[in-house]
Amino acid sequence: MKKKIIAYLALLIAFFSTGSLISMLYITFTTSELEKIISLHSVEILRQDLVIKIQNVEQDLLTVHTELSDRLDKIVLNVQDLDSAVDNCKKCHHSPLINQKLDRLRMHIDKFKSSLSYYITASADDERVRSLKMEAYNAASGLLDMTTEMASIANKRLQERTQKVIEQVKSVQQILVLTLLISLLIGLWISFRLTRNILNPVRQLMDVSRKIASGNLGSTTSYTDSTEFGELAASVNDMSLSLRESNQKILQNLSRLTGLYRLTLPLHSFSSVNEIIREVSFGVAEFLSVEQCGLLLLDHKSGYFEHAYPAFGLDETQAGFLRISQSEVLDLYHANNGKPLIINNLPESGLTEEIAGKDGWAAHNLLFGWVRPKGTLTGVIRLANRRDGEFDEESNRLLGIISNNVSVAIENAQLHEDLRLQMQELKEAQEQLVQTAKLAAIGELASYVAHEINNPLTSILGYAELIKDESNLENIMRDVEIITNESFRARDIVQQLLEFARRRPLNMQEIDINSILKDVVSLIRVQVKDPKIQLHETYAELPLIMGDPNQLKQVFLNIMKNAVDSLSENGGEITIRTSRNSAQAVIEIADTGHGIPPDVLPRIFEPFFTTKREKGTGLGLPISYKIIEAHQGKIEVKNRTDRGTVFRIFLPLMR
Ligand SMILES: Nc1ncnc2c1ncn2[C@@H]1O[C@H](COP(=O)(O)OP(=O)(O)OP(=O)(O)O)[C@@H](O)[C@H]1O
C-alpha cells in the first residue's frame, strides 16, 4: 500500500511538474516576445521622433530666406537631431533588411542635408534658390515617404508579433487551466483509488474480525493483494484458523476429560470389585473405542492373571481362555517402566494365543494398563483392536489415568468389602453377645421369676386349698379375687419376660401418632387416680408415619408409667407434647418427678435394671428402646435442670 501511495503521489507530482514546466517555458518564451514587442514600440516612438524631425526640417525649409531666417541655427540643430535619430535607429536594428533601409535613409538624409545646405547658402538668383528649395523639399518628402514606408513595415511586424504573443498568452492560460484541471482530476482519481484500496480491505478485515469475535472461529477473508493489507489479511486468516484449531483441540480435550470424568467418577462409588469389572469393561471400551476390553485379575493360587467376566466383546468362553502368567506380566510391566504397554505389531510380537486370542477374535493390536491397588500389581486392563486404527500415545496416556483410577477404586472396594465383613462380624458378635447376655440375664432372672411366680402360685394354691373347705360364699369370693389377682401378677411377669425375649415382627402401617398418644394417655388417666398428678397434652399437626401401632403404644405406655411412678410420692405434672423437625416426628414425655440420679442414668436401658425392687422388672425401657430402633427412630432422655425427666422419641416421617 505504501508503494501504491508513493506511486500515485509520484504520478500526480510528475503530471503537475510537466504541466508547470510547459507553462514555464511558454511564459518564458512569451515574456521574451513581449520584450521584443516593447522594443518594437520603442522603435515606433523613434520612428515618430524621426518623422517629427523630418517635418521640422521640412518646415524649416519654408523659413529660409524669410524674415524668420534668424532661426538658421535652429534648422541646423534640427538636421543634427535628424542625424542622431537615425543613429539611434541604427543602434537597435541589426537585421540586414532594416540596416539596408536605414543606410538608404542615412543616404537620403545626407542628400537632404546637402540640398538644404545648398538652399540655405544660395543667394544669386531667385530661380536657383527656388529650384534648390524644391530640391530640398523633394528630398525631405522622399525622406518622409521612406520613413513612412519603414514605419508601415515596422507597424505590420509589430501587429503580427503582438497577435502571436496574445495567442501564446492564451496558450499558456489554456495549458495552466488544463494542467490544474487534469491535476485535480488525477488527485480525485488517486483519492478515490486510495480510499477504495484502503476501505475495501479494512471493511473485509473488520467483517472477519467481527465473525471471529462472535465465536465463529475459522472465518477467513478472501482478500488478497501484495500490500500490507494483503499481509494483514493473510495473518488474520492464519490467526483465525489456528484459533479454530486450538479451540477444536481444547474441545476435544474437554470432551475426553468429561468422558474420563464420567467413566472414573462412578468407579469410586462402587463397593464391589465385580461392579468395577463391569464398568471398566464396558465404559473403557466405549471411551477408547475398542472391540475387546476387560480386566485380568491375579489369581494367587494359580499364579496367573485370569480374564474376568463380563468383558466387552468377549463371551464367557473367550474370556476364560485369556490368561497371562504373573512372571510374564511383571516382565512386560517392568520392560515398559510401569507405563501402559502398546503392542501394535501383532502377531510378530510373539505373544501367545492366551494373551492375543485366537481364530476370529484374535487381537491385531493390544493395549495393557496396569492395576496396582496399594502398589501391588494385581490387575491388567486389556484393550484389543482399536476401531479407528492403532493405539497411540493419547490412548496410552488416557489408559494410564484410567488404570490409576481403577487401582484406587479396587483398593476402595476391597476396603469397603473388608469393612463390610468386619461390620457383619461385629454385628454377629454383638448379637451373640446380646443373646448371651439375655440368656445370662434370663438365667439370672429365672430364680427371681421362679420366686416371683412362686409367691403368687403359693398364694393361689393356698387360697385354692382354703376354698375347698370354705362354705361361706363371701369368703370364697374374697379368696377367688386374691387367686385372680395373684394369677394376673404371675401372668404379667411371664408376659414381660416373653416380650423381651421374643422377636416380634413389626406390623408396619400408616399411623397417626397423635391419636395413638391420645389412646395411651386416656389409658393412663384411668389408672392414675391420684389428684396430685396432672396430665397436660399439646399436639402439633403431624403427617402420617409408618409404624406398628401396638408396639408404639407399649413404648409410650412404658415411659408414661415410669413418669407416673416418679410422681407417686409428691405428685406433679406430666406433659405430653408432639412436634416435628425436617424429617422426624418428635414425641416428648416430660415429668416433674424425682428425676434419674447421674449414676443410674447410663444404665436405664439395660435389661432388668430397675430401681423399683420387686415392683419393676427393669424391662420397660429396654423393650421400648428395641421397638424405637426397629422403627429407624431414636430415643433420648434428659434430666431437667429444675426437676424431673424428659424422654424424647424421634420417628421418621414418610417420604
Ligand atoms: N421418668 C422417670 N423418672 C425417674 N426414673 C426413671 C424414669 N423412667 C425410668 N426411670 C428409671 O429407670 C429404671 C428402668 O426403667 P424401666 O422402665 O426399664 O424399668 P422399671 O420401670 O424399673 O420396671 P418395669 O418398667 O419393667 O416395670 C427405673 O427403675 C427408674 O429407676
Ligand SMILES: [Mg+2]
Ligand atoms: Mg418401667
